Amino acid sequence: MRNVYLDHAATTYTNKEVLKEMIPFFSEFYGNPSSLHTYGREVKKHIDIARNKVARAIGALPEEIYFTAGGSESDNWAIKGITYANVSKGKHIITTKIEHHAALYTCESLEKEGFSVTYLPVDEYGMININELKDAITDETILISIMYANNEIGTVQPIEKIANIAKEKKIYFHTDAVQAIGNIKINVKEQNIDSLSLSAHKFYGPKGIGALYIRKGVKIKNLIHGGGQEKGKRAGTENVPGIIGLGKAIERATENIDENNNKILKLRNKLVKGIMDGIPYTILTGHPEKRLPGSASFCFKYIEGEALLLNLDLKGIAGSSGSACTSGSLDPSHVLLSIGLPHEIAHGSLRLTIGEINTEEDIEYVLEVLPGIVEKLREMSPLYDDVKGGN
DSSP states (O other): OOOEEOBTTTOOOOOHHHHHHHTHHHHTSOOOTTOOSHHHHHHHHHHHHHHHHHHHHHTOOGGGEEEESSHHHHHHHHHHHHHHHTTTTOOEEEEETTSOHHHHHHHHHHHTTTOEEEEEOOOTTSOOOHHHHHHHOOTTEEEEEOOSBOTTTOBBOOHHHHHHHHHHTTOEEEEEOTTTTTTSOOOTTTTTOSEEEEEGGGTTSOSSOEEEEEOTTOOOOOSSOSSOTGGGTSOSOOOHHHHHHHHHHHHHHHHTHHHHHHHHHHHHHHHHHHHHHHSSSEEEESOSSSBOTTEEEEEETTSOHHHHHHHHHHTTEEOBOSOOGGGTOOSOOHHHHHTTOOHHHHTTEEEEEOOTTOOHHHHHHHHHHHHHHHHHHHTTOHHHHHHHTTO
């Protein structure tokens, strides 16, 4: 048995180079960046360096980067901050049915405050229809918030087209790019993105640190009030080691993006082909081409995803299920239901996401182990008995 980690969409490890840059800022450079003395100024200088790295990675200006506690805070701040600041222009928001809960639940909370939200449907691949987006826009629309790439099925949206429509209509456009950073080349200026969320732990940085890009001129209200940190827009003493780690991680992820993607894409294609050829009654979810390079997501008919995960774990393989059963809910993934899968099929989901540590031997091991686990679980299903019986 070998240990194979295929859950990189959930989180990545902190790279050794990243950790090495972070360590001095726990006990050697420990001044408060808001202090005027030498200790504080030294730390402030390194925060500015990290801010420059983040800005350079996405084609922004350093003064447009604001550090946060992660992707969820960034999504909340962008959506609430922009709507609150522009309520005089209208109270309508457009998003999709397959957003991360950090965006969906934020929009639902705004509905309770009197805002109206249009949740765009998606096709069987998880892709929005551009014409449906255009039709949803009204004179009251102040924000379009659509994720760059889906965290469950990996589908990548036509972000430039969406952003151009928003710009033409003078509507702010925000994108949750938490899964996209390090996997897709992004330039916020060229792509007309007004606001973008990111989180370090998705690209081999530390947990608990993220950033929000806010284009100059965007009207946005503060989400967290207190001190004058982050140019008075986000209060709270800075997570200095985290910021340093974020800067190094995003620099590393974007500089090596082509090399990493080529390697990961080959492994993903081998994994997808092996599973689709080797396991009958299997559905590949997400767009077959317009998807993240490391994302492979499936639904296996006649089994439960949770049982599949537990059996894979016993064999040393870490993946995840699109089903929310493990968190105490009996409902399957909202993403899988939105792409048209019935409940009984959506419950048999498996997401395997490949990272830079994975090897061809890892993929071969999964392809060796997975078919037997699926067959064993199906043998317990009365539905599968009917299928084998020709019904």
